[in-house]
Amino acid sequence: MKNQDALARVKTFVLDMDGTIYLGGRLFSWTRPFLERVRATGRDFCFFTNNSSQNREAYLEKLARMGIEVCPEKMLISNGVILEWLRERHPGESAYVVGTPALEEDFRQAGIRLDREAPGYVVLGFDTSLTYEKLRLACHFIRNGAPVYGVNPDWNCPVEGGFIPDCGSIAALVKASTGVQCEFFGKPSRHTLNYLLARTGRAPEELAVVGDRLYTDIALAEGTAVTSILVMSGETTPAMLAESPVKPDLVFQDLGDLAEAL
Numbered sequence: 054m055k056n057q058d059a060l061a062r063v064k065t066f067v068l069d070m071d072g073t074i075y076l077g078g079r080l081f082s083w084t085r086p087f088l089e090r091v092r093a094t095g096r097d098f099c100f101f102t103n104n105s106s107q108n109r110e111a112y113l114e115k116l117a118r119m120g121i122e123v124c125p126e127k128m129l130i131s132n133g134v135i136l137e138w139l140r141e142r143h144p145g146e147s148a149y150v151v152g153t154p155a156l157e158e159d160f161r162q163a164g165i166r167l168d169r170e171a172p173g174y175v176v177l178g179f180d181t182s183l184t185y186e187k188l189r190l191a192c193h194f195i196r197n198g199a200p201v202y203g204v205n206p207d208w209n210c211p212v213e214g215g216f217i218p219d220c221g222s223i224a225a226l227v228k229a230s231t232g233v234q235c236e237f238f239g240k241p242s243r244h245t246l247n248y249l250l251a252r253t254g255r256a257p258e259e260l261a262v263v264g265d266r267l268y269t270d271i272a273l274a275e276g277t278a279v280t281s282i283l284v285m286s287g288e289t290t291p292a293m294l295a296e297s298p299v300k301p302d303l304v305f306q307d308l309g310d311l312a313e314a315l
């Protein structure tokens with residue numbers, strides 16, 4: 054647990070998106086003033102989302118529609134974390150990807166061949182275009198020994214009117230069938246922490262991760278010198294915070310309140 058002084062050391066805020074800077078398609082009124090405050094205090098920010106149903110281009114467009122123009126380097130996504138790791142660990146191998154066309158496109162752009170015959174490994178994403186045939190093939194390859202990786206561990210994704218099953222739930226189905234638990238990327242994996250440190254060029258104590266979800270955003274900083282900041286503008290209720298084994302270093306109602314503390 055770090056105190057408010059930790060904020061003074063922070064040079065880059067890693068901002069979650071849904072529930073943190075907007076809710077669904079609606080930008081919070083305090084988000085742009087917060088970003089201006091971050092810049093005015095000589096600090097920096099980037100966005101990081103676990104949502105592997107979209108890619109960087111889609112998020113840059115969404116931000117632009119909301120009046121937030123950022124360079125592509127500031128828009129980070131779980132897809133980038135796993136792709137960087139796969140290039141090192143499975144160079145030249147093909148992939149069977151259970152994912153949306155946007156995730157498949159990210160693999161193609163990274164030079165990884167998509168393979169429905171004999172892939173080197175299987176990747177599970179937040180596939181809103183999931184079919185039974187995709188599940189059947191993924192489980193078949195895994196049973197035959199292909200390693201399996203999950204882009205992000207989230208159980209559900211918040212949408213207007215509730216939640217929809219996310220990558221973690223798809224991975225749970227695959228585990229039930231094959232007995233194999235995939236290795237996850239995205240938040241809160243160490244892969245993502247290392248990726249963020251490399252991308253920002255900051256030391257851990259100079260980073261703060263800001264988000265509305267305890268088991269991804271806040272858990273990313275657990276056991277590290279990174280400062281974790283929970284905002285109550287998304288999915289976490291006071292009761293969930295009280296019961297959670299994962300505790301944030303700092304809690305603010307929203308980014309507007311955080312801006313006042315800078």
Ligand SMILES: [Mg+2]
Pocket residue numbers: 069070071072073264265266287
């Ligand atoms: Mg969120």
